[in-house]
Amino acid sequence: MADQHDNTEREAFYERIDPHNLTPLWSVMSGLITPEPKSRCEAHLWRYDEVRPALMEAGELITAKEAERRVLILENPGLRGQSKITTSLYAGLQLVKPGEVAPAHRHTQTALRFVLEGSGAHTAVNGERTYMEPGDFVITPNWAWHDHGNDSDAPMVWLDGLDIPLVQFLDASFAQGLGADEQPVTRPAGDALARFGQGLLPVDHDAASPTSPIFNYPYERSRAALETMRQRDEWDACHGLKMRYVNPVTGDYAMPTMGTFVQLLPKGFATQSYRSTDATVMVCVEGNGSSQIGDETFTWGPRDIFVVPSWHPVRHEAAGDAVLFSYSDRPVHEKLGLWREARGNA
Numbered sequence: 319m320a321d322q323h324d325n326t327e328r329e330a331f332y333e334r335i336d337p338h339n340l341t342p343l344w345s346v347m348s349g350l351i352t353p354e355p356k357s358r359c360e361a362h363l364w365r366y367d368e369v370r371p372a373l374m375e376a377g378e379l380i381t382a383k384e385a386e387r388r389v390l391i392l393e394n395p396g397l398r399g400q401s402k403i404t405t406s407l408y409a410g411l412q413l414v415k416p417g418e419v420a421p422a423h424r425h426t427q428t429a430l431r432f433v434l435e436g437s438g439a440h441t442a443v444n445g446e447r448t449y450m451e452p453g454d455f456v457i458t459p460n461w462a463w464h465d466h467g468n469d470s471d472a473p474m475v476w477l478d479g480l481d482i483p484l485v486q487f488l489d490a491s492f493a494q495g496l497g498a499d500e501q502p503v504t505r506p507a508g509d510a511l512a513r514f515g516q517g518l519l520p521v522d523h524d525a526a527s528p529t530s531p532i533f534n535y536p537y538e539r540s541r542a543a544l545e546t547m548r549q550r551d552e553w554d555a556c557h558g559l560k561m562r563y564v565n566p567v568t569g570d571y572a573m574p575t576m577g578t579f580v581q582l583l584p585k586g587f588a589t590q591s592y593r594s595t596d597a598t599v600m601v602c603v604e605g606n607g608s609s610q611i612g613d614e615t616f617t618w619g620p621r622d623i624f625v626v627p628s629w630h631p632v633r634h635e636a637a638g639d640a641v642l643f644s645y646s647d648r649p650v651h652e653k654l655g656l657w658r659e660a661r662g663n664a
């Protein structure tokens with residue numbers, strides 16, 4: 319039927335319906351239902367050595383307290399102006415200088431911290447402080463009061479990963495300030511890890527929360543685990559030796575909206591091509607190597623951060639023993655039945 323009408327007749331029709339907030343599906347359908355993911359998110363790498371001077375300069379321009387959080391956002395070049403590193407996730411580099419505090423607040427966005435530089439600054443969550451070291455993966459659950467402080471004598475820098483774009487998409491943002499720099503400390507440091515991170519659980523603990531009760535997964539432990547496991551010499555062709563951080567109460571990811579992973583690629587290991595629907599933010603923790611993402615190749619070393627967009631084929635190659643930390647929106651894909659992966663050239 320449609321071919322019997324000429325284009326001017328159609329155009330006139332579109333113009334007539336437009337004031338009624340109506341649009342014909344057939345003129346937009348192919349952009350909505352793409353045969354494969356089509357993302358504005360681009361593969362990109364931020365070299366830590368290039369970003370660090372800007373962050374230190376920010377440290378001279380504004381205090382952590384005045385800024386509330388002194389952060390430089392890592393904006394995906396394909397998504398500028400949107401505070402996004404991928405379509406659904408946010409990333410930023412946060413600086414807390416000696417003697418500074420980042421005042422207590424809470425919000426419905428979930429946050430992760432991945433420590434890049436410095437030693438012994440703290441964050442407080444649920445009345446407990448945790449003192450942070452490079453490579454530690456730290457969680458701020460949604461709606462939990464949190465504040466940061468640095469009583470060490472060196473600046474501390476960490477990568478913040480939040481589900482901001484996802485919460486924004488759902489129009490579910492709430493936020494509050496506590497009205498104090500620090501929340502009251504009611505538990506000793508290390509309490510959560512002792513209760514939940516030793517293969518033990520408090521006998522009557524109920525699993526109501528979707529976020530792990532462990533809020534610092536120390537790098538020392540994860541790294542030692544990888545080193546022990548490598549002795550079996552069983553390497554996945556696409557991932558090397560890759561583990562996911564887990565909520566010990568449920569066995570699920572540590573956070574409901576963001577999956578976190580740590581992987582070891584031994585010196586000289588080259589992975590097979592792999593792609594998956596979850597766009598991933600990767601951080602080199604140790605070693606160096608390169609990643610081919612689509613038709614671009616990025617070389618990386620310690621503290622460099624790079625993005626693998628949805629459904630882009632990726633291959634990693636480790637020049638020396640390398641450890642990569644990563645986070646993605648994979649838990650959301652999985653829960654909605656949307657997650658797909660392809661190994662090799664499938």
Ligand code: 1HN
Nearest residue numbers: 387389410412429464478480
């Ligand atoms: C936030 O609360 C932190 O607590 C960091 O360190 C980055 C970005 C947007 C909104 C809240 C933090 C944030 C943030």
